[in-house]
Amino acid sequence: MKNTISALLLGTALAFSVAGGAFAQDKNVKIGVLTDLSGLYSDLGGQGSIVAAEMAIEDSGMKAKGWKIDLVSADHQNKPDIATGIARRWIDTDKVDILADVLNSGVALAVNNVVKEKNSIMLNSGAGSSELTNTQCTPNTIHFTYDTYMLAHSTGSAMVKAGGDTWFFLTADYAFGHALENDTTAVVKAAGGKVLGSVKAPLNTADFSSYLLQAQASKAKVIGLANAGGDTTNSIKQAAEFGIVKGGQKLAGLLMFLSDVHSLGLNVAQGLNLSETFYWDMNDGTRAFSKRFAERLKTHAMPTMVHAGVYAGLLHYFKALDALGSNPHDGAKVVAKMKEIPTDDPLFGKGSIRIDGRGIHPAYLFEVKKPSESKGEYDLYKLIGTTPGDQAFRPLSESKCPLVKH
């Protein structure tokens, strides 16, 4: 009898001490990089996003402060159903705290709902749709790097100002393409331009000649490419072949990444205008990061803005966790903290996360260099304009996000 009581007492004491410890100091974090590891977007996100996440974990100095950080990754194959399946499993069984990258707008909008339902976090870098911080905004999602509103305003208004007042869109037929076309149409119309027509091509089209002929026949001054990745490079390459640029029409690559321009080569891509929020060769901070990054990647490619966003976004996430002292495993609570403290990192500079989840930093308008101007394989852009952070993204006064009180 005596033995039983003492055993019981000991057991209770042990249970209390273990539970008490967990309450005070839960410093475990699990990060999931959900991206395209095998398809057409795997160069702009993919393995590079995983490397960026690893670098963020190392550079955050969290380990020295007693944090234990795990990293998992998965290929969503650009399929929303596969992505939501992985997201559910990660959050429910694997106890993943934050989903990073989640490129492809179709995928991101689907995962957005899962993350909200389960009070987790989506730190989005690669998806474009501005709806993520507009009608679809949630207290659990941060859209860090760029969006279609920014692209439309930066590239779109620059083209209209330069005299391109009639447009024809070649649009990727899914959420992102439609959003980019709509956002750019609004910009063109507001600047006094006209949209003459558009054609919606399925994602992953190999041959654009048919669509390019329609664009050519429209006689529009600007052909807006509301697509991404391999679709953009193929359409630009084939537009050159069909003599579209020589015929006097201009191409606007509304979403182009460094990987696309590198793949096209300067001979074909020279003179294109495009907008990004990060370029590796901006300052010492970006150069140092990019050099380390390229060394770790098998293809030795310089980082795209998506990679940079994964890195900087996660650094900011760690800052918020550090400020909270322990991991509350409460998505909305951590996101609120991330919105509270300003962002500051070597890649995007000083900025903030707005109430609607929008990452705020400057947007840059670049022109692709001529082959004669380039001094190296990745010396591809020259900066021709900067939009300050507070003007680059959709103003809160126009926002339809329920979190924004008008």
Place this chain on the structure above:
Amino acid sequence: MSISLPALSAQLLVGLINGSFYALLSLGLAVIFGMLNIINFAHGAVYMMGAFCAYFLLNIFGIGYWPALIIAPIVVGIFGMVMERTMLKWLTGLDHLYGLLLTFGLALIIQGIFQNYFGSSGLPYAIPSELQGGMNLGFMFLPIYRGWVIVCSLVVCIATWYAIERTRLGAYLRAATENPTLVRAFGINVPRMITLTYGLGVGLAALAGVLSAPINQVRPLMGADLIIVVFAVVVIGGMGSIMGSIITGFSLGIIEGLTKYFYPEASNTVVFVFMVLVLLVKPAGLTGRAT
């Protein structure tokens, strides 16, 4: 949308260009299936290897487009023959499914290796200087290179058809598929002939790869995107029918081109809708002989 005759003719021509790729690729598949009874899912991967081979020839050895048109198909064809000798050979007489699974697995491995080293966005390959520029046909601007693709593909298709259906060698080949034991009795080395035929089919795919390198980016997944459509072409044409796949290749290119004009959203499904319709009416394909 108003329909104008010039715009329509332009779309027809563009469809014909895509059709030439379908025809070349499905021709190789049809040869392999017809002669070897293998459903070659690695066809997209060897097409991609053809394009990469042209890229390597240019960037490592400084060998240009014209020699590449010959060298790349031979190199990739030899790779195909090694594959046949070391792996596919063991599947003779087994169910089609085994060949399909093996070649599908090989395709995934080959694509994975290329993607690991070269990424997904692709490498640039310029149009040869002799074929740059274009001509104004009145209804459209036809890049000279695309015109060359149609001509080249037509010549190769007809030559292959002639070799298999109208020459003595082709007759041996067809006889060997019907009854290998009997043909062997006449002193003909059947296994070697089978290997060479597989090499020929693979070489045709590699040739299509070289032809497409200047138009599309040289990408590890360029074949994976195309292979499903090409399979539909072979099924519609009648599995193993050489003329069937040539004609179907060109006609489906045109049908797809017209869809891109009238209802672009459906352009990547129209081929499969057509396939379903054909299979409902003629299960053996348009020119297939029911066995």
